[in-house]
Amino acid sequence: MTVKRTFDFLVALGGTIVLLPLFAVIALWIEIDSPGSILFAQTRIGKWGRPFKIYKFRTMVANAEALGKQITTADDSRITRSGQFLRKYKLDELPQLLNVLKGDMSLVGPRPEVPQYVDLYTLEQRRVLNVRPGITDLASLEFRNENDILARVENPEDVYIRDIMPRKLNLNLQYIACSSFLFDINLVFKTFVRVVAV
Secondary structure (H helix, E strand, O other): OOHHHHHHHHHHHHHHHHHHHHHHHHHHHHHHHOOOOOEEEEEEEOHHHOEEEEEEEOOEOOOHHHHOOOOOOOOOOOEOHHHHHHHHOOHHHOOHHHHHHHOOOEEEOOOOOOHHHHOOOOOOHHHHHHOOOEEEOHHHHHOOOHHHHHHOOOOHHHHHHHHHHHHHHHHHHHHHHHOOHHHHHHHHHHHHHHHHOO
16 A cells, blocks of 8 residues: 555545544534435546546535536525535535545545546546546645636536636646645645635
8 A cells, every 4th residue: 555545544534533523413404404315426537537436415406417517606506505505615525535435536636527528638638547536636726716717607617628627637737747745745734724714
């Protein structure tokens, strides 16, 4: 087991144990707020192009994917009241600690995309699939308010595909070129500070 994988596993395990009471509170809130499952599972593309199920706390109405587009904006009517709060503070991402424990994801790495967008990657962009995807990355910090940006445009999906996604992939390729254990720790710290400062 590499140093990075060992670090990921220990932090994810410790984080899951410490955050169990918070998980319970969030689960109860979601249950009271709207009908449907507590967790939301979606197919994403991981290392070497392998699909896996990513876990999140559900922030939208049940069957939201069947009711609208893949892209979600800040003013999306499918987002629940609890979902607005969870998304703002990135608490909906916490179940991905389970993905880290399973080995599908790392704490730091390119955010995994849905298959339909990965199909649009160029050969160069597909290099991001050479590493394990992560909970946070350079693009997560750069596009912290992505949903707000997309809410201000006429065609969010088009803007995402033509503008935002290529920029995020460029940042991910930069990460791959300069990644190191210390760089990962720095990104985790910056992500924590950014979330707390909201």
